[in-house]
Amino acid sequence: MRDDRTWDVDMVHKWFNRSDAKAILNIQLPMDDTRDAWMWLGEPSGLFSIISACRSVKGVTHTTLADAKWKFLWTSKIHPRLKLIWWQLERDAFPTRGKIAKFMELNDVCCPVCGEDVETIFHLIWKCNLAKAIWFNSPMGLRAELVDVNCWEHWKNWFKVDFNRPPNLTFQEILITALCVAETVWSERNSIVHSQSRCPPPKVLLNVNNKIRDHLKVACNEVAEFCEWRPPPDSWLCCNCDISVDEEGVVLATVVRDDKGNIITIKTERSLSTDPLIGEGLAVCMAADLMHKMRVKNVIFQSDNMEVATDLSMEPGKDIYFKLTNIRKRFHQLCSYFTG
Incomplete structure (x- = not known):
């Protein structure tokens, strides 16, 4: 290096081979000490990261298609609840009969919803009669039987092509619809298998269309912001309960405020559950348990999940969503300690 803080090019070429010299001369020398x-x-930043170390050990020197797929998933603008379902689809993580039958003998591997084919997650979201009805009844009015795709990857590749989608419909919009279909049909499937109960088809279609509409608004950032939060009555507390969903599961959270709107305490807790609906219910139970330990008598619990808010308010003995049955029992037990 010369006194003017530049490389002595001749000396570098003299002492190093061509490739090393090229690498050295690519180094930009600092102007100050x-x-x-x-x-x-x-x-590129020069900072160590675990992911780059793993790539180095595996001999991977560039971003793979799989890496790009996961990055596309987790950086998308759709709601985290749907991201978890999307992740389960990508990992083929749904315990369908067709999948379980590969490891153990089952008496019946047919779809419990329609009974017409081996149950796979792709069958449930595209081939099942209930799924077909949802797609046709959706705002885009798709007839699934006219699109010959046989797996999730094939489905994505098909609809990523612009002219394979209905006019003025983006891939994100049809993806959100598919994820809402997956959540709805999987929930109905579990209700049939575990509770031997079916939701009337018109109600299923109405609920899923409302869900699709809401999630499309979230992805387009069209959800109206709350303009006002109303505090509880005098001498009461209010627990606002919510969850956060990530790759590892669900994190429960509650914020406790007094009648002036002041934050009294905040509590978070990681749950082993990976189901967002169960997580929403557990968050309310966590808040109730916290209020019991604080010896609070007058308290209001708030949840942004309508299913949880409705079912936990139901009297014991009334039918609710089966996933929330034990959670309601736990919540009512905790509420018995309150006088308000």
């Missing part, structure tokens, strides 16, 4: 430091070459 700078202490030597370690740099991690696996990242």
